[in-house]
Amino acid sequence: MNLYTACFLIAYFLISPTAHCFDGLVEKKTAQLNSFITASGETIQNVQIGYESYGKLASDKHNVILVEHYFSGTSHAAGRYAGGEKPGYWDSIIGPGLALDTKKYFVISSDTLTNINAKSPQVISTGPASINPSTGKPYGMSFPALSLHDFVAAQKALLQSLGIDHLYAVVGASSGAMQSMQWASDYPNTVDRVIAVIGPGTAMPKYGIAMLHLWSMPILLDSHWAAGDYYGKEEPQVGLMEALQFVHFSSSQIEPYEQQFSRDEVGAGLQKIGEDRARFADANSFLYTARAIQGFNVEANLQKIRAKILFISAESDLIFPPVLTKRAAKKLRAIGKKVSEFMIVGDGGHLDGLNKILQAAPVMRAFLQAK
């Protein structure tokens, strides 16, 4: 344990730490850190981190693949919860014999701090909607601002609580790709491989910063937001639903919209999407997560990276078009790093990184198998 991690991991306490074999049914588990110190020096008490895992942890604990979820996602990457809900978002590539082969790897996925789906019974995350133990009330906007470094530091603490100090690979989509690069940058000796899917490369472009700024605005404009002090009162649900409609719109493309809606029902269709996505979402958590993602920038630490990297882009991605990882790959290769690239073909936009990930399965499998 290095000094940096020691700062965060003052103490930890585990609920249900047992790894289990992946049989298609998954359960949410929770790790608790009694205290977590952010990179900016603020202390958060009683940090909870939800996670799920697929496959079996090897006795030497060197078969661990960490999966990082995207902005509006959760740790539910694969399998189904008891009760028959829909499978995790990357169920097609995580499982026995699949690209992330759970017969070989212990795949673990955790809810980020400030997860935007804070109200979901299946999401365990400490953030602005959590109770501040020192006041007995929700933090709201008094919750410390976090960076993606904090997100991955909390994951590192979670892994250490399981006795894991090395990652065979970190894999993630979109802001999950950013976190995987953040891992390679902040803990270069811990990570052997990175698979960064539909991410921006090594830093958030300014256009992306602007996009998250604009996504967040409807929340700030909703009078019920009340500077974040809405818990127990009427919540800024309209602003949140709008924000989530923007997220969907930006993540999609012309063709899916042509197929998804009739001409007269585009507005109603979007409204429905916003309602569905807002059901378990928390407005303040949206703002905090957006802010963390806006700050993604590991360009000062590229030389430190030791992991081999596979960038997977999506041809029609309007959020992080392939040109971004193409440039990042060039920059990394120029300083001697090992980088592979693959592009998912399709007209579904950013979401092709989830919906068409099977295209990338062979290259992911080969990348993971290579020494």
Add this chain to the structure above:
Amino acid sequence: MNLYTACFLIAYFLISPTAHCFDGLVEKKTAQLNSFITASGETIQNVQIGYESYGKLASDKHNVILVEHYFSGTSHAAGRYAGGEKPGYWDSIIGPGLALDTKKYFVISSDTLTNINAKSPQVISTGPASINPSTGKPYGMSFPALSLHDFVAAQKALLQSLGIDHLYAVVGASSGAMQSMQWASDYPNTVDRVIAVIGPGTAMPKYGIAMLHLWSMPILLDSHWAAGDYYGKEEPQVGLMEALQFVHFSSSQIEPYEQQFSRDEVGAGLQKIGEDRARFADANSFLYTARAIQGFNVEANLQKIRAKILFISAESDLIFPPVLTKRAAKKLRAIGKKVSEFMIVGDGGHLDGLNKILQAAPVMRAFLQAK
């Protein structure tokens, strides 16, 4: 004058109708229609239409090129107003010896009905911010919903007031491209040529309908919007500024944002853009214009079109990517229509249709000169 036009053009009255030679200085003129009947059958009294013109009207009046402005634009397409403001948006292609050669053509450009810059002293447009003569108060949301057919029908009335009943060409960018196609569809015997720049082809895609829906939402969410009844009270300026930030964002691209902003000032930079654009804008007019544009669809009338068409797209356009006009061209050619295509190369997004229009000047010139 056909029956349809006669319905709109109950009477007209002209203020300063004189065409003038284009010497680089332009002045706004106004046409007034005593009564205008919308396609949906509603009557609007005292419709005012601002316009400007460049070049000289030929004695046989057959050298007229109508220029249609984009969503957030005005009739100020070329030249400068006295007082040294910035030139019109297509000043690089409209003038003596330029692609739209004012030594040959009489180029005329009018403010659309419900123009979103209704508060600009240089914009003359009847819309929701106008005084309803029957109540003495602004219409607000009681103004009739208009379609792009109404936009071009009002332009037809304006032209008829100048004795012009035939168009050598109609040229427009973005929603101006839609209006140029609307002209070719609704008045097929009037229009010889269409140059549709950065438009969607023959119908607004559903993704575009969604985009306009989302752009409009911050206005609806602003409590000062008050269902459109805000005139004389505090106006929904915050929502309007947000809406206009979205418009800018969607119209741009990754590269311009990289160059335009520093990482820490993206939000402030966007805010400034929103403020600048909102200075003369009216929130209700934004909503009305968005609605008219959402309805663009001339696909039922393609067979009627007689004009030759030149589609000009912009390579990096995220609002109407080149694939849309490529498909429209294919569809039109399949039914025997004459269609040419040109793509502006660049990484500036939709705005390249304005900023890089000079690339298309030779093809525009040749298209206009051909019989």
